Amino acid sequence: MKKLIAVAAIAVALFSTAANAQAIRIGTEGAYEPWNYVNADGNLAGLDIDVMNELCKRTGLECTFVQTAWDTIIPNLNAGNYDVIAAGMSITDERKEAINFTADYSPPEASGFMMLESATVDPANLTGVKIGTQTGTIQDAYATENFATGNTLLTFDTASNALADLMAGNIDVILADSSYIDEAVANSGGALKTSDVTVAIGGGVGAGLRKADTELLAKLDEALAAAKADGTIDALIAKHFPTRKGPFYVN
Amino acid sequence: MTETFEFWVSYLTNGRHLNWYASFQYTVIAALLGGAFALLFGIGGAALRNSSLPPLKLLGTIYINMVRGVPDVLFFIFFPLAFEQLVELVIAQSACPAGGGAGVWPPCPEANWFLGTGEYLLLASVSLGIVYGAFTANVISGALNSVPRGQLEAARAFGMTNWQVLSRVHIRQMWVYALPGLSNCWLLLIKATSLLSLLQITDIVRGANLLGAPNFSRTAGVIHGDWRWGYYLALLLFYILVTYLSEKAFAAITRWASRGMPMAERV
Structure with a gap:
């Protein structure tokens, strides 16, 4: 047993950098514009990235980003693959059972519907249609609860794969965050449309932390409150979401 | 697709694409390292199975028969996870206070073993090697x-x-019979490297999926529809x-292995 422990200790020393209290890892998906994505230069960008960089600057933490798949993003946080989730994740009671959230850095927003321009789907009265959502999102849960009877529900591992299937006619409508839909519709060259029908789900977007990391949570929350009060967060929201009317956090 | 040549050159050499080209190294490393492990485990397994000691023979037979029947995808996700948790369990024995953290894993933060791309790549190669x-x-034992x-x-x-017979005649001549089977194993292993994205590695398959999926965001680069077919074609x-x-390589090795063996050269 002693020998095994020694071997394991050497393995850990070799493979991981020494635990530095000032260094944290941030998990993000990198495939959900304009929240988090890889830009043309090959770097992570988006509101989640900018907000976290701002908070890291204010707290003096040394932050590195880890790209990870969305559907396992919470289990991988709890398994210790990274210390913070910043991935456009809405604060919900269900998720709060597994992880803690900071205060919101983006206020609650409605979810909308996206269809092909030629589609005759009526989002106010969905029957007999194929509805696409991203796996494990609040829209996924909402659709399962409200649209399961009489419709076909399909889930996708990334938002862009759902979009590809919508373009190919494999699904009729996508339910997603309005901010994501507005961005996609505006740049689709008339191929896509949305509707005025929206549904209110979720309670704002925050960063997720392990239940045990209360000290880090307090630190981030303090910096976030300051960044909200001086208008930094509002400016970042305006930068990434031209269509959302602020200010949200400065009185 | 009426874009100019310059457009395509700049599009295909932007940072996102350079990242993708760089990720081909993961596939190549996993294949070569996995192949080396497979040969190592293969020789070990064959030696066990042909052993004259019944317990060793049984061990070799169990390894060969059982692992061949397990889907490689299953083994690929099972082995790295099990190995990680085993290491964490061992660290927890000394690093964690007794009885803490029921229902959570790892039991305490000190016992956490962080796995980055490098560690996952190594674990993936070992998994490929075992499968x-x-x-x-089986091929070597037959040969x-x-x-x-x-x-x-x-x-x-x-x-x-006995040793001279084994090294100078038996193993020396064995290669000719083993190589066709080994070439099969190698090609199967190469195909299995497309599973790397299961282990949080942004490999060529996941990269192709992300690059090819439609992009309707101004800030994420060129706006385009579903281009996945193009990227899958490249793969x-x-x-x-x-x-x-x-x-080509196996043909050359076969020529080398069958030199001085007129019986083998005819086949």
């Missing part, structure tokens, strides 16, 4: 039995020791190229 090592072991008995008897008649060509090069 394809079982096939390789050892295919060497004509007369050759071995003649070697003994010349007064060679297809890459794998065909690797297969072609592998066949």
Whole structure:
């Protein structure tokens, strides 16, 4: 047993950098514009990235980003693959059972519907249609609860794969965050449309932390409150979401 | 697709694409390292199975028969996870206070073993090695039995020791019979490297999916529809190229292994 422990200790020393209290890892998906994505230069960008960089600057933490798949993003946080989730994740009671959230850095927003321009789907009265959502999102849960009877529900591992299937006619409508839909519709060259029908789900977007990391949570929350009060967060929201009317956090 | 040549050059050399080109190294490393492990486990497994000691023989037979029957995808996700948690369990024995953290894993933050791309790549290679090592072991064990008995008897008649017979005649001639089977194992292993994205590695398959999926965001670069077919086609060509090069390499190795063996050269 002693020998095994020694071997394991050497393995850990070799493979991981020494635990530095000032260094944290941030998990993000990198495939959900304009929240988090890889830009043309090959770097992570988006509101989640900018907000976290701002908070890291204010707290003096040394932050590195880890790209990870969305559907396992919470289990991988709890398994210790990274210390913070910043991935456009809405604060919900269900998720709060597994992880803690900071205060919101983006206020609650409605979810909308996206269809092909030629589609005759009526989002106010969905029957007999194929509805696409991203796996494990609040829209996924909402659709399962409200649209399961009489419709076909399909889930996708990334938002862009759902979009590809919508373009190919494999699904009729996508339910997603309005901010994501507005961005996609505006740049689709008339191929896509949305509707005025929206549904209110979720309670704002925050960063997720392990239940045990209360000290880090307090630190981030303090910096976030300051960044909200001086208008930094509002400016970042305006930068990434031209269509959302602020200010949200400065009185 | 009426864009100019300049557009395509700049599009295909932007940072996102450079990241994708760089990720081909993961596939190549996993294949080569996995192949080396497979050969190692294969030789070990064959040695166990052909052993004259019943417990070792049983161990070799169990390894070869059991692992060959488990889907590689399952093994690929099972082994790295199990290994990580085993290491964490061992660290927790000394690093964690007793009885803490029921229902959570790891039991305490000190016992956490962080796995980055490098560690996952190594674990993936070992997984590939274990799975394809079982096939390789079967091939090598069959090849050892295919060497004509007369050759071995003649070697003994010349007064060679058991070790000399094994190294100079038995293993030396075994390769000719093993190589066709080994080339099969190698190509199967190369195909299995497309599973790397299961282990949080942004490999060529996941990269192609992300790059090819429609992009309607101004800030994420060129706006385009579903281009995944183009990227999948590139992967297809890459794998065909690797297969072609592998066949060439195996042909050369076979020529080398069958030198001085007129019986083998005829086949």
